[in-house]
Amino acid sequence: MTTDRDEPVSRSRRAFLAGGGLMVSFALFGSLRVSAGQENTLGATILNPKLPGDLKIEPMLDAWIRIDASGVTVCSGKVELGTGVRTALWQVAADQLALPLERFRFVTADTALTPDEGYTAGSHTMADGGTAIFHAAAQVRAMLVDAAARKLAVPPERLVLENGVIKAPDGRQLTYEDAAAGLDLHRMATETSPPSDPSAYRYIGKSVPRVDILAKVTGGAAYVQDMRPDGMLHARVVRPPNHGATLVSADVDAVSRMPGVVRVVHDGDYLAVVARGEWQAVLAMRALQASARWRQTETFPDNATIHDVLKTLPRLDYVTTRQGVDGEVHQAAPVANAAPAAASTGARVERVEATKQYVLHGSIGPSCALAVWRDGILTVWTHSQGVFPLRAGIAGLLGLPKEQVRCVHVEGSGCYGHNGADDVAADAALLAHRMPGAPIRVQWMRDQEAGWEPLGPAMETSLEVATDADGALTAWRHALWSTPHNERITNPGRLLPAWLVSQSIAPSPPSPIPQPEGDADRNAVPLYRVPDVRVDMHFVTQMPFRTSAMRSLGAHINVVTIEAMMDRLAAAHGKDPVAYRLAQLDDPRAKAVIQRAAEAFGWTANPALPPNRGVGFAFARYKNLMGYCAIALEVEVDPDRRAVRVDRVVTAVDCGQIVNPDGLTNQIEGGIVQSSSWTLYEQVRIGAVGVESVDWQSYPILRFPQVPARIDVHMIDQPGMPFLGAAEIAQGPTAAALVSAVAQATGRRLLRLPLVPHLWP
Amino acid sequence: MIELTVNGATHRVDVDPATPLLYVLRNELALNGAKFGCGMGQCGACTVLVDDRPVFSCLYPVSSTAGRRVRTVEGFGTPEKPGPLQQAFIDRQAVQCGYCIAGMIVRAQALLERVAHPTEQQIREHMNPNLCRCGTHMRILDAIRAVAATGELHRAGEKGPAS
Numbered sequence: 001m002t003t004d005r006d007e008p009v010s011r012s013r014r015a016f017l018a019g020g021g022l023m024v025s026f027a028l029f030g031s032l033r034v035s036a037g038q039e040n041t042l043g044a045t046i047l048n049p050k051l052p053g054d055l056k057i058e059p060m061l062d063a064w065i066r067i068d069a070s071g072v073t074v075c076s077g078k079v080e081l082g083t084g085v086r087t088a089l090w091q092v093a094a095d096q097l098a099l100p101l102e103r104f105r106f107v108t109a110d111t112a113l114t115p116d117e118g119y120t121a122g123s124h125t126m127a128d129g130g131t132a133i134f135h136a137a138a139q140v141r142a143m144l145v146d147a148a149a150r151k152l153a154v155p156p157e158r159l160v161l162e163n164g165v166i167k168a169p170d171g172r173q174l175t176y177e178d179a180a181a182g183l184d185l186h187r188m189a190t191e192t193s194p195p196s197d198p199s200a201y202r203y204i205g206k207s208v209p210r211v212d213i214l215a216k217v218t219g220g221a222a223y224v225q226d227m228r229p230d231g232m233l234h235a236r237v238v239r240p241p242n243h244g245a246t247l248v249s250a251d252v253d254a255v256s257r258m259p260g261v262v263r264v265v266h267d268g269d270y271l272a273v274v275a276r277g278e279w280q281a282v283l284a285m286r287a288l289q290a291s292a293r294w295r296q297t298e299t300f301p302d303n304a305t306i307h308d309v310l311k312t313l314p315r316l317d318y319v320t321t322r323q324g325v326d327g328e329v330h331q332a333a334p335v336a337n338a339a340p341a342a343a344s345t346g347a348r349v350e351r352v353e354a355t356k357q358y359v360l361h362g363s364i365g366p367s368c369a370l371a372v373w374r375d376g377i378l379t380v381w382t383h384s385q386g387v388f389p390l391r392a393g394i395a396g397l398l399g400l401p402k403e404q405v406r407c408v409h410v411e412g413s414g415c416y417g418h419n420g421a422d423d424v425a426a427d428a429a430l431l432a433h434r435m436p437g438a439p440i441r442v443q444w445m446r447d448q449e450a451g452w453e454p455l456g457p458a459m460e461t462s463l464e465v466a467t468d469a470d471g472a473l474t475a476w477r478h479a480l481w482s483t484p485h486n487e488r489i490t491n492p493g494r495l496l497p498a499w500l501v502s503q504s505i506a507p508s509p510p511s512p513i514p515q516p517e518g519d520a521d522r523n524a525v526p527l528y529r530v531p532d533v534r535v536d537m538h539f540v541t542q543m544p545f546r547t548s549a550m551r552s553l554g555a556h557i558n559v560v561t562i563e564a565m566m567d568r569l570a571a572a573h574g575k576d577p578v579a580y581r582l583a584q585l586d587d588p589r590a591k592a593v594i595q596r597a598a599e600a601f602g603w604t605a606n607p608a609l610p611p612n613r614g615v616g617f618a619f620a621r622y623k624n625l626m627g628y629c630a631i632a633l634e635v636e637v638d639p640d641r642r643a644v645r646v647d648r649v650v651t652a653v654d655c656g657q658i659v660n661p662d663g664l665t666n667q668i669e670g671g672i673v674q675s676s677s678w679t680l681y682e683q684v685r686i687g688a689v690g691v692e693s694v695d696w697q698s699y700p701i702l703r704f705p706q707v708p709a710r711i712d713v714h715m716i717d718q719p720g721m722p723f724l725g726a727a728e729i730a731q732g733p734t735a736a737a738l739v740s741a742v743a744q745a746t747g748r749r750l751l752r753l754p755l756v757p758h759l760w761p
Numbered sequence: 762m763i764e765l766t767v768n769g770a771t772h773r774v775d776v777d778p779a780t781p782l783l784y785v786l787r788n789e790l791a792l793n794g795a796k797f798g799c800g801m802g803q804c805g806a807c808t809v810l811v812d813d814r815p816v817f818s819c820l821y822p823v824s825s826t827a828g829r830r831v832r833t834v835e836g837f838g839t840p841e842k843p844g845p846l847q848q849a850f851i852d853r854q855a856v857q858c859g860y861c862i863a864g865m866i867v868r869a870q871a872l873l874e875r876v877a878h879p880t881e882q883q884i885r886e887h888m889n890p891n892l893c894r895c896g897t898h899m900r901i902l903d904a905i906r907a908v909a910a911t912g913e914l915h916r917a918g919e920k921g922p923a924s
Contacts, residue, residue, distance in 0.1 A: 082858025082895055209854065216859035217847045217866060219794035219835035226793040259777075278788050279780045282800075364798050364806050364894050365860045414858030414895045446799040662854055666900070670857050673896030696803040696892060704888040707898040 041513045042128075043389045043488060044077075044118030048188075053131025055189045058115035062187070064136040065097075067144075067180035072097065072104035072164075074137070077117030078129040079109040079385065080212065082414035083727050084663035085125045087210045091203035091659055092130050096137030096196060098161040099176065101203065109387045109409035119386035119488060121417070121549060122517065123626045123725025126659060130723045138193035140185060148179040198657065198719035205717065207662035212411070224381050224410040225368045225443070232370070232439040233262055234278040235431050236285035238271035239448055240500070242690030243546065244298035247271070251291035258284045265431060268502030272431055274440060285445075301544055302687045307355050307460045310481045315540045320515050322525060322533040325586075329525055331515040334539070341534050344475040346466025350568050353463075354561045354751035357683035359456035360699055361550055365413030366449035367420030371432035372439040378405045378432060382425040383412025389489040390422050394429045396492035397505065405429070416674070418548035419453045420444055422489055423496040430497050447694040452496060455684055455691075456550030457483045459520060461561040465530075471573035473530035473584055478561070480554065481538045482520030484510040487548035510541050513553075517623055523555035523732060526562055527621050528584040545684075545691065551671075552731035555622065556678065557753070559732025560739055563618040564751055567740050576605035577617055577740075587621070589654050589716075593630040594619050596652035596714050601632035612637050613647075614744030618736030626725035627655035631672070631733040633708075635741040642760040644680055644742060646708040651733075654716040656724040664726055665713045671730030672711055677702035679735040680756045765826045767792070768836030778824035782816075783807045785823045786833060794834035794863040798892075805891030808864035809833045815871040815890075834863040837870060845913050846870055849904035857895030864891050869905045873914035884909065 038046050044057045051059055054077070058064070066073045074093040080086040086108060094101045107113050109120070117129055141161070148166040149156040151174060160167045167173045198204070215222045240247070247269045255273060256264045260280030265272040273288055275281035301309040317338035320331045343349075370381040378400065384390045387407035395402045407425070415421055428442040444452075459482040466475040492498050493505035512519030521537040570580035578598045585591055597603075598617065607615060614637075619630040633649040649672055658664055681700055685692040693699035735753070742759070743749040752758040762773045765782075767790060774789045781800075786792045786809070795818050798806030802817035809818045810832040811825075838844030843851060846866045856862050865888070872879055872887040879887070884905055893901065908914060 082856075082860075084857075207854075209851070210856070213851055213854060213856045213859065214840050214843075216856050216862055217834070217850045218838060218840045218843060219792060219833065219863060220840065221793055222859065223793075223796075225797065228788070228791060277776070277784075279777065279784045282784075362894050363860075364804055364858075364892060365796055366798075411858070413860035416894070443797060446801060446803075666854060666857060666897070669899050670896035673898055674894070677896070695799060695801055701892060701894070702898075703892065704885040704898060704902070707885070707902070711899055 040118065041517045042118030042121055042124060043386060044116055050191050051189055052135045054117045054128045055132045055135060057117060059188050060186060061136050061140055061189055062185035063115045064133060065140045065185060067176055069177055072099060072176055073107060074104055074133065075107045075114040076129055076133060077109055077115040078125045079120045079409045080411055081120060083667055084210050084660060086212060087208060088126060088659040088663055089130055089133055091208055093133050093137050095201045095204045096134055097141050099164050103164045111387050111391045111407045116388040121385050123622060123728045126723040127626065127725045135193045136189060138196060139189055142194045143183060144176055144179045147183045148174045204659050207660055222411060224370060224383050224412050225365060227370050227381060229439045232441055233274050233276060234281040235272055235274045235440050235442045236281045237427055237442065238285055238289045238292060239452055240269055240294050242296060245294040245296050248293040248295050250288055255284050255288045258287060263435060264288065265434065268500055268504065270497060270500040274431060300686060300688060300690045303357060303683065303685065306458045306686065309544065310460060310540055313540045314542045315538050318512065318537040318539055320521060320525060320535040325529050325531050329516050338536060341477045341536060344464045344466035344477050346474040347469045348572060349464060349466045350565060350572060351464045352561055352565045352568060352751065353461065354557055355460045356458060356557045356753040358458045358545060358686065359550060359678055359682050360450060360684055360693065361416045361419040361453055362699065362701060363413040363415055363419050366444040366446055367424035368412060368443045369425040369428040370439055370441045371428035373432045373436045376404060378429055380407045380425050380429050381410045382407055382421060383410060384421045384425055385415065390425055393489035393492045393495050394426055397426055397495055397498050398429060398433050417550040418488060420449050426495040426497045450694050450699060451691045454487055454546045454548030457485060457547040459554060459557050461557055463561045463565050465565050465569065467569055471569060471575060471580065473528055475532040476526060476530045477534050478524045479536040480520055480524060481540060482554060483540045483543045483547045484512060485519045485549050485553040486513050512539050516625060518554065520554040522553045522558065522623060523620055524558045525624060527587065527590060527624050529586055552728040555732045556735055559620045560736045563736035564739060578603050581619060589628055590621055592716055593628045593652040593654050596716060597630035597632050597650055600712060600714050601650040603632055612745050614741040616737035616740030618733040618740065620732045622725065622729040627653055627729040629653045629729040629733045631737045633737045633741055635745055637742065637745045644756060646676055649708050649711045651730065652714040652716060653729060654718065655726040656718045656721040658715060658717045659723065661715060664715060667727050668713045668730050669711050672734045673707060675731040675734035676738060679738050679753055681754050683754050763823055765823060765831060767831045768833060776823060778822065780823050781819050782821045782823045782826060783818040786818060792833055792835050796860055796863065805864045805868060806861050808867045808891065810867060810871055813871060813874060815868045834866050845908045849907045853900045853904045855897060855900035855904045857897045861891060861893045865901050870914060873909055877912045877915035879909055
């Protein structure tokens with residue numbers, strides 16, 4: 001649509017701005033500073049590292065805000081994944097533009113229209129995307145006021161902004177559209193913005209109702225699944241039974257003759273059917289699947305052996321250190337086999353080991369996408385987390401220039417990380433490209449999503465910590481084994497269909513997200529005061545199962561490990577766990593959430609609890625960079641019914657300036673419930689034929705009767721402070737507090753997740 | 762041709778009688794409320810009411826609706842005038858991604874029409890078949906409790922089917 005107008009400008013200015021910035025990948029390690037030309041952790045290129053938030057990636061103001069005779073349009077490259085960010089970003093723009101919400105359009109993630117902000121992931125949306133809009137809008141507002149001042153011949157400070165109108169003292173006024181006439185917003189953002197007064201915000205800090213909910217509760221079109229363009233055909237894919245299996249034969253001819261079938265695609269190990277009716281497509285898929293014969297080429301470990309197997313596979317070792325209590329975190333370049341860390345020494349040394357199994361993102365709606373190849377443009381509607389990286393991947397897969405592919409985000413079912421969204425978009429693109437003119441809708445089935453989504457990795461951790469006689473931490477040695485947590489689209493081979501077609505493309509070699517964000521080692525560097533820290537990430541590069549990003553990455557098990565250690569050390573030194581944590585922290589905001597949660601919970605050092613009951617406490621600051629979260633909870637176990645009931649959960653969080661308090665509460669509640677489900681119940685069954693969890697029977701998750709009785713969320717607002725990511729902050733602390741409470745209730749400190757199947761095998 | 766009555770309106774559709782009701786609702790009738798989740802009756806995203814009883818429309822053959830009343834979330838209210846449960850979900854912002862929510866509302870409707878003031882345990886057990894992955898359960902329960910407290914839907918149920 002507007003590709004013609006926007007893209008050449010965008011390309012040339014990016015080329016100009018990126019000029020001179022050398023792409024040196026090993027520069028990521030060693031120094032943690034960002035520089036121009038370097039890619040950030042979300043797959044976008046930094047052009048100006050001095051600018052706030054994602055203005056670093058897209059410094060031009062008109063990429064974010066456009067004003068013409070038709071009105072004001074604000075653009076974001078971030079997407080709504082069900083977390084409410086669309087509304088929150090809109091609120092930020094409204095306050096900083098001094099414009100009512102309903103007075104401007106808000107466009108998200110469309111490769112033809114919006115800035116490239118990489119992936120919507122890692123709790124970066126408010127921190128980076130929100131910050132970019134916050135500053136871009138303030139700078140554009142100031143430009144509008146200056147333009148109006150010139151037009152009205154009034155000093156800018158005498159103008160008043162009210163409901164999208166700029167008013168002079170004498171009653172003359174200009175709309176934003178009038179003021180913007182002749183004003184060129186194609187200007188580089190500046191490092192600082194005109195200040196705004198947090199006490200004057202009309203939207204920021206208010207629980208503005210989400211803009212997407214009305215349609216979702218009344219049956220409105222809300223998801224990519226709800227799109228029905230004229231002439232749409234329904235496609236289904238047939239997947240191999242496991243990774244590496246090759247197709248021996250399939251009865252394409254018989255399936256081609258089935259009612260409604262328009263096309264059967266067979267290309268190497270890739271099979272798909274396209275039909276007029278959706279049910280016809282399902283029946284054809286089943287017939288094709290039943291006729292297909294496959295040859296298994298790989299063997300797979302099982303749940304009992306996976307952690308031992310991880311230690312035998314090819315790997316790269318990444319060593320991260322922090323020397324001195326205020327020392328910088330330093331990550332060394334990877335080596336094939338790092339020399340083992342020296343044992344900790346101190347008055348007392350404790351050791352904790354933990355494991356987790358593979359987990360599923362488990363979106364309720366399996367992945368879906370729609371694509372059409374028409375007039376030389378392949379348009380893909382997708383619930384991808386990153387429309388720009390997806391565009392590059394699809395273009396590479398089909399041998400098209402990027403300019404001929406447009407990816408448009410439309411919501412899908414919540415993803416919680418890298419699920420099948422990108423792969424099904426590639427399916428739709430691949431099929432649409434072979435059938436010009438017809439919109440092709442591909443809907444994965446439940447077993448396909450479960451069997452082929454990248455899994456959350458199985459992991460093992462081992463932590464050894466030394467303390468002095470008073471309990472002060474003196475040395476910290478954390479080792480962990482994991483496959484990658486970030487197999488995003490860095491080449492077309494990262495898209496599943498690319499492996500299956502006859503002209504297959506292999507995925508690019510895995511590479512972890514570096515510290516301080518971290519990958520499997522996310523949150524492995526403790527926030528606690530300790531002068532000598534070493535983290536050994538044994539990054540397994542040959543995956544028995546495909547794995548990638550799932551909400552909080554390694555932080556889930558690392559926080560479990562760290563907090564179990566803090567409990568153990570507190571007990572060893574005869575201290576209350578909460579008091580002990582407070583004594584090992586310097587960050588006042590960390591202490592504040594801990595104190596608030598403990599107080600609201602009514603935490604006492606040695607509670608008199610009935611049998612089978614336990615309390616647990618845990619804390620983490622997500623990535624040591626984002627929101628702070630402390631959680632206290634109480635559980636009751638029922639050995640006869642083999643059940644753990646979460647009674648009450650109290651949490652305190654600090655996510656900087658809060659944009660939408662109700663949205664934040666919703667995210668925290670959701671994180672607590674989801675992490676409870678992971679920690680208590682969830683594991684992908686693996687065995688001889690690969691992934692054996694194919695539905696909700698073979699992959700049970702938490703249900704209504706198991707939901708906590710009560711969750712209280714306490715928020716510490718920080719007006720005027722930066723936005724800090726919130727969506728993943730509860731995952732680690734919830735799990736750690738549960739482990740602790742279950743240990744107290746059962747008398748067994750179990751660090752094998754999920755807890756329930758391990759408690760009562 | 763198969764005749765079916767959905768939200769009070771009668772439709773004639775030309776489909777294989779074995780087609781699951783879900784596909785007819787979504788494609789032939791262009792109703793978005795019922796969602797494809799698993800196709801196996803394990804998640805509840807596709808829940809609709811057939812003669813006041815919640816069913817998994819992903820498994821329910823369209824031919825079995827003959828002589829029965831089908832209700833979907835679209836039948837409970839409109840964006841302009843949401844029904845009691847829809848309004849309670851809006852008031853409590855009981856949505857994250859929202860993909861499961863129409864199914865949640867439909868299943869809860871069945872309970873509240875039948876039982877005036879269900880207990881907490883009754884609500885949780887009744888909602889057991891429906892899965893939510895975002896962890897919106899606290900708010901979903903809260904919204905259902907709020908409507909249960911009014912008894913509103915039960916009275917409507919007694920007056921007879923409103924469709």
